[in-house]
Every structure is written in C-alpha cells, then in structure tokens.
Amino acid sequence: MLRMLGPSDTLAVAGRIAKAALWVFTALAVVAATGMLLFAADGAEASTLVPMKPQDAAGGTLLLKSNANGETFAVPLLATDVEIRVSGMVARAAVRQRFRNPHADWYEGIYVFPLPENAAIDRLRMRIGDRLVEGEIRERQAAKVAYERAKQSGQRATLLEQERPNIFTSSVANIGPGEEIEVELEYQQRLRYEQARYSLRFPMVVGPRYIPGTPVTGMVGTGWAPGTDQVPDAPRITPPVLRPGADVVLNPGTLRVTLEAGVPLAAVESAYHPVRVRETSRSRREVVLEGETYASRDFELAWTVAPDRAPRVALFTERKGERHYGLLMVMPPAGERVSASLAREVILVIDTSGSMHGASIAQAKEALELAVLRLGPRDRFNVIEFNSTATMLFTDARAASPENTAIATRWIRALRAQGGTEMAAALNLALTGKESPDRVRQVVFLTDGAVGNEDALFRLIAARLGDSRLFTVGIGSAPNSYFMSKAAQAGRGTFTYIGKPDEVRHRMAELFAKLESPVLKNVRIEWPGGAQVESWPKRLPDLYLGEPVVVTAALARTDGEIVVSGTLGEAPWRAAVPVSAAAEGRGMGVLWARDKIAALMDSLRENASEPEVRTAVVDLALTHHLVTRYTSLVAVDRTPARPDAAALKAAALPTNLPEGWTYEAVFGELPRGATDARFNLLLGALLLLAATLVFGVRRRLAA
Numbered sequence: 001m002l003r004m005l006g007p008s009d010t011l012a013v014a015g016r017i018a019k020a021a022l023w024v025f026t027a028l029a030v031v032a033a034t035g036m037l038l039f040a041a042d043g044a045e046a047s048t049l050v051p052m053k054p055q056d057a058a059g060g061t062l063l064l065k066s067n068a069n070g071e072t073f074a075v076p077l078l079a080t081d082v083e084i085r086v087s088g089m090v091a092r093a094a095v096r097q098r099f100r101n102p103h104a105d106w107y108e109g110i111y112v113f114p115l116p117e118n119a120a121i122d123r124l125r126m127r128i129g130d131r132l133v134e135g136e137i138r139e140r141q142a143a144k145v146a147y148e149r150a151k152q153s154g155q156r157a158t159l160l161e162q163e164r165p166n167i168f169t170s171s172v173a174n175i176g177p178g179e180e181i182e183v184e185l186e187y188q189q190r191l192r193y194e195q196a197r198y199s200l201r202f203p204m205v206v207g208p209r210y211i212p213g214t215p216v217t218g219m220v221g222t223g224w225a226p227g228t229d230q231v232p233d234a235p236r237i238t239p240p241v242l243r244p245g246a247d248v249v250l251n252p253g254t255l256r257v258t259l260e261a262g263v264p265l266a267a268v269e270s271a272y273h274p275v276r277v278r279e280t281s282r283s284r285r286e287v288v289l290e291g292e293t294y295a296s297r298d299f300e301l302a303w304t305v306a307p308d309r310a311p312r313v314a315l316f317t318e319r320k321g322e323r324h325y326g327l328l329m330v331m332p333p334a335g336e337r338v339s340a341s342l343a344r345e346v347i348l349v350i351d352t353s354g355s356m357h358g359a360s361i362a363q364a365k366e367a368l369e370l371a372v373l374r375l376g377p378r379d380r381f382n383v384i385e386f387n388s389t390a391t392m393l394f395t396d397a398r399a400a401s402p403e404n405t406a407i408a409t410r411w412i413r414a415l416r417a418q419g420g421t422e423m424a425a426a427l428n429l430a431l432t433g434k435e436s437p438d439r440v441r442q443v444v445f446l447t448d449g450a451v452g453n454e455d456a457l458f459r460l461i462a463a464r465l466g467d468s469r470l471f472t473v474g475i476g477s478a479p480n481s482y483f484m485s486k487a488a489q490a491g492r493g494t495f496t497y498i499g500k501p502d503e504v505r506h507r508m509a510e511l512f513a514k515l516e517s518p519v520l521k522n523v524r525i526e527w528p529g530g531a532q533v534e535s536w537p538k539r540l541p542d543l544y545l546g547e548p549v550v551v552t553a554a555l556a557r558t559d560g561e562i563v564v565s566g567t568l569g570e571a572p573w574r575a576a577v578p579v580s581a582a583a584e585g586r587g588m589g590v591l592w593a594r595d596k597i598a599a600l601m602d603s604l605r606e607n608a609s610e611p612e613v614r615t616a617v618v619d620l621a622l623t624h625h626l627v628t629r630y631t632s633l634v635a636v637d638r639t640p641a642r643p644d645a646a647a648l649k650a651a652a653l654p655t656n657l658p659e660g661w662t663y664e665a666v667f668g669e670l671p672r673g674a675t676d677a678r679f680n681l682l683l684g685a686l687l688l689l690a691a692t693l694v695f696g697v698r699r700r701l702a703a
Helices: 007-042 054-058 140-152 359-374 402-413 423-430 454-464 481-490 501-515 588-606 610-624 663-667 677-702
Strands: 062-065 072-075 077-087 090-100 106-114 120-128 131-134 136-139 155-164 167-175 180-190 192-194 197-202 252-260 265-270 275-281 284-289 299-305 313-320 323-330 343-351 380-386 390-392 439-447 469-475 495-498 520-526 534-536 549-555 561-568 571-578 631-640 648-652
Touching: 077 106, 077 197, 090 106, 090 167, 120 155, 120 588, 120 631, 131 631, 136 140, 136 610, 140 155, 140 167, 140 631, 155 180, 167 180, 180 588, 252 299, 265 284, 284 299, 313 571, 313 588, 323 561, 323 571, 323 588, 343 359, 343 423, 359 380, 359 402, 359 439, 359 469, 359 501, 380 402, 380 423, 390 423, 423 439, 423 454, 439 501, 454 481, 454 588, 469 481, 469 501, 481 495, 495 501, 520 549, 534 588, 549 588, 588 610, 610 631
Parallel strands: 077 252, 106 648, 343 380, 343 439, 439 469, 469 495
Antiparallel strands: 062 072, 077 090, 090 180, 106 167, 120 131, 120 180, 136 631, 155 167, 155 631, 192 197, 197 299, 252 284, 265 299, 275 284, 313 323, 323 549, 380 390, 520 561, 534 549, 561 571
C-alpha cells in the first residue's frame, strides 16, 4: 500500500540523500587529492635542488634539500668528456665521466644519463689517480652484488647498468674527500644515412618522462617518480632535475669528433652547437665543440660526401675468431619516381602535453600546418591532438579540400601545450588495425616521446597497425630517440628529427618527399652460403626515398655475391655486391650482436619465453662483452679506501632541464612528471567544495 509523503518524510529522505552525497563527494575528493599528493610527494626531489649561497654556487658547491627534514647536503660534481672516431658509417666513442668530491664526507655518486639508442657498450674502466681498473661483464644481479659488497667494504667501485637502450646508470662508490674518480665507457654505433647525408647524434640529457599507471612498491631508485604498474622502474629513469634560473649549471663537458669518411667530403655542419672544424685531408676532419658545453640538448653532426662519391652499395666485413661478420648498406635508386597508383589517407597526430610547452609546440604546430597544406586533392586526412586525453578534429578522415584544410589550419593554430602524455589514447585513434586496399594509409606522429611506458606502446602499435605505416617526427632539443626510432621501425615507417624552428620547413619537405614517393617493397637478400648466414633484421622494412637498407650478418663464406631485390612501384629492382669487394671494418661483430640482442628483446612483446630470451641474451652479451638489460659492467678496486668509521653518503646527481622546455609546464606548481597533477588538484578542490555545499544544504534542511 502506497502512502503520500509528508513534510517530515521529505526532510528525512533529503537528509539521507545529502548524507550519502556528502560521503561520496568526500571520498572522491580524498581520492583526487591523494593522487595529486602522491605525485607531489614522490616528485618533490625534482624541485628541491638548490644552491644555498651565491659564494657556494660560485665555488662549485651543489646542494640537495632532504625530503625528510628539509636540511641540505652537498653532492659530488660531474664533468663529461667525449671523443668519437668515425670510420665510414661506424662510430667508436669513449665517454669519460669525472666524478669530483669537493666535500669532507665520503660519497657514492649515482648518475642517470643517455646514450644513442643503438649504442653497443663493450668496455668500462675506472681510474683513481694513476691506477686503472678494467671492468668485467657479468649478469646484472651478480654485478650488482659485487658492487654492493665492494661499497660496504670501503672499496672504490663502479657499476654501469642499462635502464633502457638509451638510458644508463653509473654508480660510483667511495669517492673520498677531495678526490676525483674517472669512469670511462666505450661503445660502438652504426651511423644514420639518408638524403645523401650521414649524421651522428650524441644525446646529452634525459628529459623528464610521463609515468602513467597506479603506483606500486618494489623498485628502488633515486628518481622523482614512484614505480607504477605500467612503469615499475620509474624511480630509475627519472633523475632529479635542476630548476632553470638557479645559480648553478650542471654537467659541463667537451666533445671531439675525428671524422674519417673514406671518400672526399662536401660539407660538415653542427646544427645545434658551435664547433671548430679543421680539414686535415679531403676525406678527414677534426671537429671540436667551442668552449665548454652544458648538457641540456642533443649534439648532432652531419656531413655529406662529394656528389659523385655517394654510396649505392657499401659492404664492410671483419673476422673475429673463427667467424666473419658483415655490415651491408644498399641504397634504392636515387632520383627515380613512379606515380603513386593509390590515393592516400594521412592521419596527423600532435603531442600537446606539458613537456611540449615552449619551443617544441611551436615547431610541432608549424610542421603540422605544413603537412596539411602539402596534401593533394585525392588525399583524405584527419588531425589528432593528445595530452591527458586524445581528440580528433573530424569524426573520420575527410577530403583534403580547401575548406577542410582551412578548418584544420585554424584548429592547429589554436592548440596549446598542457597536461599529461597519454600516448596510448592517440595511437588507439590513429591506428585502426584495418586493411585499406584502395588507399595508402600513413600516420605522422609529432612528439618529443617523453614517455616511460615504451614497451606497452610498442605492443599497441604491433596490435593495431594493420596496413598503416607510422612515421615519427621527434620534436625539441632532447627527444626520446629510442621510442621514436623503434616506433617507426614497428610501424614500417621512418623517423625524422627536428631540433630547432628553422629546420621545420626543410625536414618536413624531406619527409613528405618520402611519403609521396614509391617505396621499395618485398625486399629480399640472398647471401652466399644461404641458410648458414644469420642476419638482422630478419624482417626487412620497406625502403623510402633516400634511405638505405642496413643489415648486419654473421657470414658463412667470404666469396660469391650478395643480391638485394625488391619491387619499386610496379617494376622489379635488383642490386648485387661481391663479398670480395668488401672494405675492412672494425666492430662489425659487436654491431651484429647488438642487433640480435635487440631482436631477442623485441620478441618478448610477441610472447616469447622470457627465460629462454634471457639465456640467449646473456650468452651473446658475455661473448661480446656487452651491457644489456640482463648484463652489467662492474669495476672494483681491490684495496679498501674508506675507513670503517667513516660514513658513506649517497647522492643522485641531477640533470638539466632540456633546452626549450618549460619547468612549470612539465612539473607544475607541485612537482610532477608530465603527469596531470594540476587536474587532480582542481578536481579535488571542486569535489571538496561540492561536499561542503551538500553539507550546508543538509544542515539547512535539518534546521
């Protein structure tokens, strides 16, 4: 039986609703505030790097503020010297890190730093005064145990660990008062060749990474971000960052390149740093950085060879023990163009997260606008922006008509950089996983790649690529080149780097020349010896205008010829090189092992057995003396140095913010990564306000 509600009943129901709403709003407010505070607390180290006194800063004293009690303590100083020798298309680099302790206490210095994403590190040495200690390659855990034992025993020791293929950690234990310890590592690197130009990039700073996911415990590190279920090693890839404007500049360094091209050189240039270039012969140059450089942006050196000497086919071989190793580079025909038979669907994606604030977003917007204006009348297109969320301009791809491109241009010009870097959302929108037989589908992704969850994104690309091609464009002074190059590889596209505004027009024109030109498809290599040859990559990529196929191989024979074939447009294409015509190379075995290890690690994303992959990687790494995810280099000075009574302090050496980045846009008023802490703060404040209003209504109803 139903009955009518009277005034007292209405008041009771309203009270119960208000009470329930109060509890809900309060709970949500606490959750939002907790999320904000979590990033603030764990990220606090990013903003607590402070010089205490002008005289201390002038004297080189660097101090960190303790998160626990607000007190300050000094940290060791670091300087880096780099020497690179280039022979043909291979570079051999020696990186010397000088850890200096100007203080009265004993220190352990921990430094997170970048190297090229394809660097094969095979040597570590530690120098203390006149003594030189050679590093040993060991499984990672065994190397860590040896280092910790030496540290506790007062012995000087160095440990070199890989966090990502382009991020490493140097730990140096027991640096005595007033002492300097030099750590030298060496690596081999294959150079990039495109558009008749070689380029060498040396990254100098680890930019702050966006760390998505729910915080978890377990991983130990010195970074400003806690580990999460998506990025459990976040504490190891987020070193403390100096706030710009402080009286201290960090990580000074020198760099010298000895360039031996093997053929006459036409031009040598450094786009982002002033250099002195001395010509010692037609094929040789000595390049030195002008003055002392502080690590805040990547260094790039580029050179072109004389036009009539540009390589069409290059083969380098090396004998190491009983095996022969080779590196093969074959250029598709230059200057040949075939009209594309299919129209295109071009999806343009732009990163508008906080890390893109400043020069980066200006470059990206200009590049995006040029891309829209370059579209042809048969093309279809769409534009996607992403930060904490992803948004499409149109609900689906539209014809590249004057009206639609004008709408896109206005939309692009209004974009602003803010929020987090939820790249997965953008990839889900851009990659449909479908086949498009009537169109060539090309996705152009403009970003600085400042993410920590690379593996998850690579899996997403593999799952949703379909027959699309993914072209990445790295923006800014220090993009995450590992993510950018590997994403392009997984997407069967190419990677383009734009480091400063006046490069945008030229680099985007080069990229669109590739997009508008036929690719060399169905690429195959026939080796002498057939199945006895192990070459990498196993799956050869499509080839684009001005870019070569580069393959490393363990050769069974050194006679016969290597044949490369494919389809250019609708016509067959073929090139051959006799093995006997190979030039002598050095380090080909290391490069081959590095490529095989990379392929093994990639197989983990395809559900390969982790124990089997680990065993194979460790065997290769120990044979070729390489640092990997599973192996590290450790050097221990056997003589104890630190007295038993002397305490050892640990300090994470901070880094500079990449040039052109805006600190507040990355970390916000409360320290964070490229996370969206201010959104959480606003949400928490709004919900608390709502809870207060509901509570007020409830009191008035009860009165």
